[in-house]
Amino acid sequence: GNSVTQMEGPVTLSEEAFLTINCTYTATGYPSLFWYVQYPGEGLQLLLKATKADDKGSNKGFEATYRKETTSFHLEKGSVQVSDSAVYFCALRGAGGTSYGKLTFGQGTILTVHP
C-alpha cells in the first residue's frame, strides 16, 4: 500500500535559519504530493502541492519539489520565522484503484522557531 515517511522531530531552529523537513514516499503509479500545516490551536490546512514529477510547489516562502527518481518531496524554507512554528505533514494521494481519493499522511514533524 501507499506510505509516507517524514523525518522525526521535533525540529528546533533559530529565526532566519534554513529549514529542511525530509519526506519520502512509497506508492504505485504517479501520486500527487502535498504538505499540510497545523498551526497551534488551528485545523490542518494545505501549504503546497505538486501533482506530477519535477513540479515545484511553493507558498509562504516554502518550497518542495516532486522527485520521482528519489521518491521524495522535501520541504524547504530559506529563512524561517517564529510564526512558522507548527506541525508539518507530508501526504500523498493515490493514483488509482482503491487508493484513489484518499490522502495518506506522514506522522508529522513539529517545528519550533525561537527568536
Add this chain to the structure above:
Amino acid sequence: GAGVSQSPSNKVTEKGKDVELRCDPISGHTALYWYRQRLGQGLEFLIYFQGNSAPDKSGLPSDRFSAERTGESVSTLTIQRTQQEDSAVYLCASSLVYRQETSPLHFGNGTRLTVT
C-alpha cells in the same frame, strides 16, 4: 458558514459506552473524509464519502466503527462499546470534489475523544 465544523470539540466517555461525532462540511463540498490522530502519531485514514456513498471504508478499525452521511452534507461517525485505545482526535475534512490536486482538503478542528 466558513469552514468545516465538528462537534463536540471534546468528549469524555466511559469504556463501553457509545459515542457519536458530528461533522458539518463546507456547503457544496461533495467529498467528506474522516481521519484519526492518536497522540504522537500521524493521521490515520478511516473512511471517505463521495456524496452519500462511501467508496472506501478500508480504514475503519473494527465493526464497532461506522459512519454515515445524509443529504450530501452532515456526517456522523459512531463508535460503539468504546475502548481506551479509541482515545484520539477525530478529524473531519471536506473537499469540493474528491480529486485533491484541484480541490484541497479543508479540515475541521477535530473532536478530542477520551475514553476512561
